[in-house]
Amino acid sequence: MDSIILHHYPPSLFSEKVRVLLGYLGLPWQSVIIPPMMPRPHLMPLSGGYRKTPIMQIGADIFCDTEIICRTLSAMSDQTDIYAPGFNAERIARWADTELFKITVALNFRPEAIAAQMSQMSASDLEAFQKDRAELAGGQALVSISPDAALAEFQVLMDQLSHSLHQPFLFGETPCIADFSVYHCLWFVAGNAANARLFDPWPAVRAFVERMQAFQTNAWEDLSAESALEIGKAAEPRLSRKGQSINPSLANGLTAGTAVSVEPNDYGRIPVTGTLQSWTPHAIVIEREDPIAETIAVHFPSIGFEVSRA
Missing domain, CATH: 3.40.30.110 (Glutaredoxin)
Structure with a gap:
């Protein structure tokens, strides 16, 4: 193949x-x-x-x-079969890829997060990137939730997630598709210097992100x-x-x-x-x-x- x-x-x-x-x-x-x-x-x-x-x-x-x-x-x-847990895991994955994604994008549009991002990009590059994304959205708002609302929702969700992580992964001892979808959204937030500290109140969530990230190889x-x-x-x-x-x-x-x-x-x-x-x-x-x-x-x-x- x-x-x-x-x-x-x-x-x-x-x-x-x-x-x-x-x-x-x-x-x-x-x-x-x-x-x-x-x-x-x-x-x-x-x-x-x-x-x-x-x-x-x-x-x-x-x-x-x-x-x-x-x-x-x-x-x-x-x-492995990352789809073994079935419908519930697949619906969580879909929720993360759509709804949690929107929240994390809004968090990275907070003024302090944009400032942190601009430290890695020139002003012209950032402007070009935002224009490209506006064209991709086709006139729709990529960020449909305000940064303040996103921050409040994120805190509630992280508190719920932290209290649910009784095992290494969402559905047990091995990861499934839900883990990969939730992970990449959290990774996106953690990768912004201004947002990384948002995980401080939830060490269990931070540990989950680190467990998932450890799977990446060269x-x-x-x-x-x-x-x-x-x-x-x-x-x-x-x-x-x-x-x-x-x-x-x-x-x-x-x-x-x-x-x-x-x-x-x-x-x-x-x-x-x-x-x-x-x-x-x-x-x-x-x-x-x-x-x-x-x-x-x-x-x-x-x-x-x-x-x-x-």
Whole structure:
């Protein structure tokens, strides 16, 4: 099988979720560092325009959104099943990736947190980054909660989490998908110098973050964006052609080969177009012909994305 390639950048919180999972599962991977903002000329031919980070690549198969990335990695590993706890753990993971994420972003938009961030970025870079994110949001507010409200909610949630950590991880002695999703949000807060002290009242939560972070290893190889594009161009979609299936109750009349567009239903609503190959309870797969990357299969999770006729 082709190597796992992760397109990411170091401060990306959703990328941290995948990096730590890769370490936990013991899977080797290749690292492509992408710019935190557009343009990304070597990635867009592979993703079809999808802009959120990270993106995982296996040959000519492209995986968008950490929900499908993590599920695919779990299936590739014979060490553990991070989905074993079932529905409750998966709903906590979804809550963390959406609601807790919003709270942590708002915390990093507090004036003191922005000041700490600006110490690592020039004023022009910060302005460009904020403009890029505004374009990604498509006119919607990325921060939908005030910093003061976010701080109050965060304190309540951390108090609840601290009193729930009777075992090393949320559902027992080993981590599951809920741990990875909660972790990356907390890591994002802890990584800001002005926000790191927010964990001081809850040493159990800080210890949980440290346990999760310890799974990250250096078991990757650096790869250039140009090389990753060439790998995708030279390969043929493989994973998308294993167990192809269209679930009629999900597809609402769409059939294999139908021209469709797929886009997130929250923000970054940039449609990716292609022909429908598969739609199961866990994945939507389309195949697209790109003038640069040639034949590429793009995988999305079934939850959080909308499909329509192109």
